[in-house]
Every structure is written in C-alpha cells, then in structure tokens.
Amino acid sequence: MSLARTLEVLKKDLQLGPRSPIFLWVLLLPLLITFVLQVTFGDLFDPQPRLGIVDQGSSAITTEVGEMSGIALTVLDDVDDLKTQVEANDLDAGLVLPDGFDDAVRSGARPPLEFYVGGESLASNRVILAVTTLDMVRQVEGKAPPVEVDVVSLGDELLPLSVRLVPFVVMYALLIAAVFLPSFSIADEREKHTLDALVVTPVKLSEVVAAKGVLGFGLAVAMAVATLWLNGALSVQAIALLVVLVIAGLLLTEIGLIYGTASKDVTGVFTLIKGTGFILLAPTIFYIFPDWPQWIAKLFPTYWVINPVYEVVINGAGLGTVWGELAIAAAVIVVMIVPLRYLIGRLETKLAIAA
Amino acid sequence: MADQAIEVSALSYSYGDIKAVDGVSFSVAPGEILGFLGPNGAGKSTTIKMLTGQLQPESGSIRILGMSHADQREHIQAKMGVCFEEKNLYEAMSGEENLRFFASLFGIKGVDTDQMLRRVGLGDRAGDRVAKYSKGMRQRLMMARTLVNSPDVLFLDEPTDGLDPVSAKAIRMLIQQEAERGAAVLLTTHDMHEADELSDRVAFISEGRLHAVDAPENLKLQFGERSVKVRVRTGDGVDERAIALDDSSAADFLKSAVESDGLMTIHTEEATLEAIFIEMTGRGLEG
Numbered sequence: 057m058s059l060a061r062t063l064e065v066l067k068k069d070l071q072l073g074p075r076s077p078i079f080l081w082v083l084l085l086p087l088l089i090t091f092v093l094q095v096t097f098g099d100l101f102d103p104q105p106r107l108g109i110v111d112q113g114s115s116a117i118t119t120e121v122g123e124m125s126g127i128a129l130t131v132l133d134d135v136d137d138l139k140t141q142v143e144a145n146d147l148d149a150g151l152v153l154p155d156g157f158d159d160a161v162r163s164g165a166r167p168p169l170e171f172y173v174g175g176e177s178l179a180s181n182r183v184i185l186a187v188t189t190l191d192m193v194r195q196v197e198g199k200a201p202p203v204e205v206d207v208v209s210l211g212d213e214l215l216p217l218s219v220r221l222v223p224f225v226v227m228y229a230l231l232i233a234a235v236f237l238p239s240f241s242i243a244d245e246r247e248k249h250t251l252d253a254l255v256v257t258p259v260k261l262s263e264v265v266a267a268k269g270v271l272g273f274g275l276a277v278a279m280a281v282a283t284l285w286l287n288g289a290l291s292v293q294a295i296a297l298l299v300v301l302v303i304a305g306l307l308l309t310e311i312g313l314i315y316g317t318a319s320k321d322v323t324g325v326f327t328l329i330k331g332t333g334f335i336l337l338a339p340t341i342f343y344i345f346p347d348w349p350q351w352i353a354k355l356f357p358t359y360w361v362i363n364p365v366y367e368v369v370i371n372g373a374g375l376g377t378v379w380g381e382l383a384i385a386a387a388v389i390v391v392m393i394v395p396l397r398y399l400i401g402r403l404e405t406k407l408a409i410a411a
Numbered sequence: 412m413a414d415q416a417i418e419v420s421a422l423s424y425s426y427g428d429i430k431a432v433d434g435v436s437f438s439v440a441p442g443e444i445l446g447f448l449g450p451n452g453a454g455k456s457t458t459i460k461m462l463t464g465q466l467q468p469e470s471g472s473i474r475i476l477g478m479s480h481a482d483q484r485e486h487i488q489a490k491m492g493v494c495f496e497e498k499n500l501y502e503a504m505s506g507e508e509n510l511r512f513f514a515s516l517f518g519i520k521g522v523d524t525d526q527m528l529r530r531v532g533l534g535d536r537a538g539d540r541v542a543k544y545s546k547g548m549r550q551r552l553m554m555a556r557t558l559v560n561s562p563d564v565l566f567l568d569e570p571t572d573g574l575d576p577v578s579a580k581a582i583r584m585l586i587q588q589e590a591e592r593g594a595a596v597l598l599t600t601h602d603m604h605e606a607d608e609l610s611d612r613v614a615f616i617s618e619g620r621l622h623a624v625d626a627p628e629n630l631k632l633q634f635g636e637r638s639v640k641v642r643v644r645t646g647d648g649v650d651e652r653a654i655a656l657d658d659s660s661a662a663d664f665l666k667s668a669v670e671s672d673g674l675m676t677i678h679t680e681e682a683t684l685e686a687i688f689i690e691m692t693g694r695g696l697e698g
Contacts, residue, residue: 064515068501075503249499253556256463256493257516258485408465409426 057266061259065267069241073271078240086229086279090286093225097218104128105181107188108138108147113155117192127188139172148177149185161196169193215370217344222289223366224340227358229283230301231336234276234308235315236329238268242316243325252407261404265313273309277301280365289369296368296375303385304361310392311336317399320406339363360385415474416441416564416595417462422471423619424457431457433619434471439595441563444586445624446610447599448684450694454619455599459566462597463493475564489517492562492594496569498549502542506533506552509541510559517560531555532581547578554585565589565596571605583609603684613684617692627684634690635681641665644673653680 073079106128111118122129130147132138138150152170160167171189173182242265245251255261280301284290290297319325339359342348343366353359364378364385375382417439424432432454439445449455460466462473464480464487473480475487501509507524514522528537531551533544541549554570567586571579586609590596600606606613607627615622623630637656641664642649654661668674688694 060518061516064512067515068504068512071508072501072503248502249495249497250501252495252497253493253499253513254516255465256488256491257513258488258518259516404465408460 057260057263058258062263062267062270065254065259065264066270069267069271078237078244082233082237082275083279085232086225086283087286089225089228090283093218093221094287097221105149105178105184106130106147107185108132108141108150109153110135110138110150111153113153113157115153115158116196117151117153117158117189120192120195121188124188127185135170142172142174142177145174145176147174148181149173151189158196161193162198219370220343220346222287222370223343223362224337225283225287226280226365226369227337227340227362229279230276230304230308231333233279234272234305235312235336236272237275238265238272238309238312239316239319239325239329240322241268241271242313243319243322246319246403246407247321255404255407261407262400265317265400268316269309269313272312273305276305276308280304284369293368293372293374296373296378297365299375300361300364300368300378300382303382303389304365307357307361307385307389307392308336310389310396314392314396314399317396317403357385357388360388415439416443416476417445417597418472418474419458419462420472422458422461422473423469424454424461424466425469426457430619432461435616435619435621436471437614437621437624439564439597441595442590442593443611444590444596444598444609446606446613446627447597447616448601448603448606448613448688449599449616450601453616455616456568457619458616459493459568459597459599463491463566464488487564489560490562491564491566492557492560494553494557494565494567494570496572498546498553500541500549500552500556503540505538505540506544506555507537509552510556513556514559519560522559527555527559528552531585547574550574550578551581554582558585558589561592563594565594567596567598569600570598571600571602579605603688607684615688615691617688617694622691623687630684630687631681634687635679638680639665640676640678640680641668642675642677643668643671644675649675 104126107121108130109118109121110132118129118131121127122131130141132141132150135152138147138152141147142150150170150172152172154167157167157169169189171186173186242251245254245264251261251264254264281290284297315325315328319328335356336358339353339356339362342350342353353363360381364373364381367373367378415438417437419438420436422432422435423430435454435458437445447455447458457466461468462475464484476490478487480487501512504512506528510524510527511522514520514524525534525537528534531554533548533551533555536544536548541552544552550570557565557567565586570586571582574582583605586596586598590611598606598609610627612624612626613630614624625633638653639656640651640653642651644650652664654664665677668677682690
C-alpha cells in the first residue's frame with residue numbers, strides 16, 4: 057500500500073469534489089437540516105426564552121434576570137429597537153423599565169410596565185417570561201406571594217424535542233458524508249470505467265478505496281463538528297467529542313466503502329442506501345421517543361457510536377463514561393474489515409472480467 | 412533486458428465452462444507491432460487482461476520485460492501503457508488535469524503535459540473539460556494518457572475504432588512513432604487494413620486459439636496466389652490476363668508487356684488478411 061499514490065487519488069477526488077453534485081449535497085444538506093430545525097425549534101442546544109430589556113434607570117430586575125441561567129437576556133438602549141427585535145422574532149418578549157421603577161413599586165404607586173410579546177414566539181416562552189417578570193416585580197416590592205404554589209411534576213422528565221433531535225442531526229451529517237460520498241464515488245468510477253484505467257497503473261484498487269474512505273471520513277467529522285458548532289454545542293468535553301466523532305466517522309466510512317464496493321453502479325448504491333438507511337438512522341429515533349424500549353436501539357450497529365455522541369454532547373459525559381460503547385464500536389469496525397477486504401477483491405475480479 | 416518484451420506461453424483462461432483463451436503462445440519484441448486480429452469473443456480482451464495483470468491465468472506463463480506479474484506486478488505496470496476501447500477519462504477534469512493525475516500515479520512529477528497534448532493535436536484544448544471533447548479528441552487524449560509514462564510495452568485495444576479518418580491517421584502515426592522509439596506494441600483491431608498497415612506481424616485468434624502468428628507479407632504469400640494480373644490496351648479494347656509467376660513463359664510475357672506501349676496495370680494477386688483469416692478459422696473478423 058503506497059501512501060503517496062493514495063494521496064494522489066485523494067487529491068484528484070478533492071479536485072473533482074466541487075464539480076460533483078454529490079459533494080455539494082454532502083456539504084449543504086446537513087447545514088440545511090440544521091437551518092430548518094433551528095427555524096422550527098429555535099437553537100437546538102439553546103432553547104431558552106429570549107427576553108429584551110430597556111432599562112431607563114437601574115432596576116434590580118435587570119440584574120436579577122441577567123443572573124438567571126434559564127433566560128437569554130439582551131439589554132437594549134432604545135425602545136424602538138426593542139420593538140423591532142420582538143417583531144422580527146429575534147426576541148420572544150421585551151420589557152421597558154422606566155426610570156425610578158423599583159422605587160415606585162416599593163412605594164405602592166403601581167407604575168406602568170410595558171411588556172411586548174412577539175407574535176411568532178413560542179407560547180411556552182411567553183408564559184415563562186411573563187411569570188418570571190411578575191415574580192421579579194414582586195421581589196422588588198418585597199412582599200411574599202399571596203399564595204403558596206405547590207409544584208407537582210406530572211409525566212416523565214423529558215428533554216425538549218429539539219434536544220432529542222440532536223442525535224439525528226449529528227448522525228445525518230456523519231452519515232451523508234461518510235456513507236454517501238465514498239459509496240457514490242466508487243460506484244461512479246466503476247460505472248464510468250475510470251476504475252479500469254486506474255487498476256492498470258501502479259495504483260492498487262485498495263489504495264483507490266482508501267482514498268475515498270479518507271475523503272468521506274474527513275468530511276464526515278468536519279460536517280459533524282460544523283453542525284454542532286452551528287448549534288453552539290462545541291463546549292465541554294472537546295477531546296471526548298473529537299474521539300467519539302472519529303470513531304463514529306470510521307464506522308460509517310467503512311459502511312460507505314462496503315456499499316461502494318458491493319454495488320455495480322450508482323443506482324445500486326441508491327438501492328442499498330434506500331434499503332438500509334433506516335437501519336443506520338434507527339437508533340436516533342429512540343432518542344426522539346424515549347418511552348420506546350431503549351434496548352432495541354442497541355441492536356443497531358450505529359447505536360454504539362451515536363450514544364457516545366449523545367452522552368458527550370447532551371449530558372456532558374467524558375470518555376470514562378462512554379469507553380465501553382466506544383470499545384464495542386471499535387470491535388464492529390475491526391470485524392467489518394473482513395467483508396470490506398473480500399468486497400475489494402471481488403470488485404477487482406469483476407473489473408477484470410467485465411466486458 | 413529480455414530479448415522479447417512480451418513472452419506468452421500456453422496461456423489459458425476459462426469463464427466457467429467456457430474456454431476463453433486456450434493454450435495461446437506468442438512473443439513481441441521491443442520495437443515490434445503485433446496485430447491481434449479476431450472477431451468479438453475470440454479471446455483478445457481476455458488475453459490482454461491477463462497480460463496487463465488484471466486477470467490471473469488459469470495456466471501458462473507470461474513474462475513482460477522479463478518479469479512476471481506474480482512477483483513484479485507493480486514494476487511491470489510502471490512500464491506499460493494500456494489504451495482501452497472504452498473512453499474512460501475523467502470528464503469533469505481537463506485534458507491537462509487528466510494527464511497530470513495519471514502521471515502522478517506513476518510517480519512522475521513535472522510532466523510536460525503541453526508537449527504531450529500538442530503531440531496528439533490537443534495543444535489548444537488543454538484547459539477544456541473532457542466532457543466538451545469530441546470522440547476523436549477523447550481517443551487522442553486516451554493515447555496521450557497511455558504514453559504518459561513513456562511505456563516500454565503498449566497494449567492498445569481498438570484504438571481507432573469508430574474514429575474519423577484524420578483522427579485515426581493521427582493515432583496510427585503515434586503508434587508507429589512509439590514502435591520506432593522501441594516500445595513493444597500489442598494492437599487489437601477488427602480493421603484488417605490497419606493491421607496490415609501497422610503490424611510487423613499479425614496473430615489470428617478465434618475461439619480462444621491462435622491460428623497463425625506471422626508477418627502479413629508471409630501470410631499473403633502463403634495463402635495468396637503467385638500470380639499477377641496484367642491489363643494491356645490492344646487495338647480494339649483491353650486485354651486482361653492472370654499470369655502465374657511459376658509459369659516458364661511468365662518472364663517473357665511480362666517483359667513484352669512492359670516494353671509495349673499499351674501496358675495499363677500490373678497487380679499482384681495476393682490475398683487480403685481477412686480472406687486469409689476466414690480461410691484459416693472459418694469465421695470473419697466482424698461479429
């Protein structure tokens with residue numbers, strides 16, 4: 057195996073990439089999905105209510121809200137600017153605190169309080185912001201609430217749907233680059249007979265396949281990182297995140313290479329992906345429906361890479377928590393080398409005996 | 412350096428129960444062009460695939476430049492050039508990019524693509540994507556790609572098939588230049604005229620077996636008639652006669668014909684390669 061020749065094939069594929077619709081699709085689709093989900097759910101990882109405040113004095117309410125972890129506060133100087141941002145749904149709600157508001161509340165003067173609500177804001181966010189504002193005002197007033205609220209949790213404690221979609225979005229970004237790109241690239245070269253021209257040069261078919269794999273793997277990890285970054289999730293465990301993404305990228309790239317070497321043409325790859333894409337994405341559905349029996353997800357090979365991603369990204373887990381799952385994923389990667397080698401050999405024979 | 416660039420001995424290959432190549436033996440010397448003639452399915456492509464290392468022979472031996480694919484495949488491939496009948500170029504790349512990429516696979520840096528493209532008449536289209544090339548231009552680029560590593564052995568599979576006369580002539584000229592440079596050329600073709608024009612020797616293959624390997628002239632002599640057809644204008648018309656060269660009176664007749672004012676033409680009555688092929692194999696070259 058020659059690294060130099062593998063790199064030459066990789067360079068050629070990178071050169072051809074921007075001229076290929078599949079390559080552009082791989083780059084754009086995960087970003088498009090992220091965009092659609094952000095428009096639908098707000099930031100996937102930051103679904104906090106967004107409150108804007110114009111504080112014309114120096115109200116304690118502004119300080120208190122700023123210190124709350126569950127509300128995204130934006131302090132503005134101008135009321136018109138506040139109204140514009142609320143109207144544009146950049147903020148869920150806006151509050152104008154006039155000069156001397158706190159003193160007026162404490163003196164029982166019942167001063168006016170302008171509270172603007174965005175027409176497109178989520179109802180849940182409006183309620184949270186309204187209740188929080190009233191609570192803050194009551195704190196400024198210094199009186200105990202007239203009732204004692206007994207909070208009772210009903211149903212399961214669930215993460216918001218937007219968060220439960222994270223495994224799907226990350227998996228899709230990985231899948232489309234690591235599986236689609238190498239498999240289509242190999243099948244396309246086979247269909248156009250350019251593989252025939254390569255295998256009569258000193259380059260080996262395994263080197264061509266390796267180059268496709270490196271490209272798919274590199275793009276998969278990059279696209280997963282980009283998707284997470286777009287959603288502000290590249291935070292806590294950077295090393296752990298990189299390790300789980302690398303292992304996920306390797307597993308999926310191997311699947312992509314198997315698809316590519318097993319298919320006789322691009323249509324064959326499409327058929328394979330249509331037939332098995334569900335199996336690859338299936339584990340992500342169990343995060344969206346947490347009341348389903350979760351053990352079923354473990355039957356799918358991709359579970360062993362997507363759950364570590366979920367644990368690291370959503371729960372802030374480190375490698376110590378996910379090493380067992382990563383070990384199983386690594387074992388799957390090693391085992392799949394056997395069919396991949398067989399398929400490369402079979403493809404070599406098929407290229408030779410093809411008319 | 413081996414005397415023969417290509418040495419094939421008792422080569423056989425089967426696809427299941429079908430014997431595609433059956434005990435084929437031949438050799439090609441450096442600087443020699445061997446025309447490999449046979450109809451579709453005769454075993455030409457299978458033989459070439461074994462020679463290029465794509466297929467493992469069932470039995471027999473192959474030595475290319477004195478080396479065997481079994482232990483020196485990479486070295487052999489570094490010194491050979493293969494031109495396919497199928498136009499398998501990267502269409503989204505330019506002609507120049509195609510050549511540069513293939514040169515890189517041979518470890519050749521700084522290849523003079525301009526000179527190579529000028530040589531095949533594509534100097535002014537170097538930067539154009541291959542998708543915009545005509546069929547003839549693609550075939551000429553295929554030839555340039557085949558020569559990118561200055562190969563010592565060339566395998567050319569129907570290199571002029573379906574081309575216009577100008578492109579076909581350009582490619583034939585390249586083949587001759589490469590042979591003059593010292594490359595051994597194995598040329599498969601349906602075109603008997605091309606084989607006759609280019610080949611030092613031709614090999615007839617049919618149903619996997621070689622029926623003859625010889626110089627076209629020898630085959631023509633062997634299978635043609637030793638006679639000439641003479642046309643002489645006479646007072647009231649044209650006298651056309653076939654003169655057997657072995658006839659004792661032939662010399663006198665030809666002398667008088669040449670000396671007469673009425674001699675129009677003298678043609679040898681040699682057989683065509685196609686006629687010889689049919690006579691030897693019982694099959695035509697087409698189909």
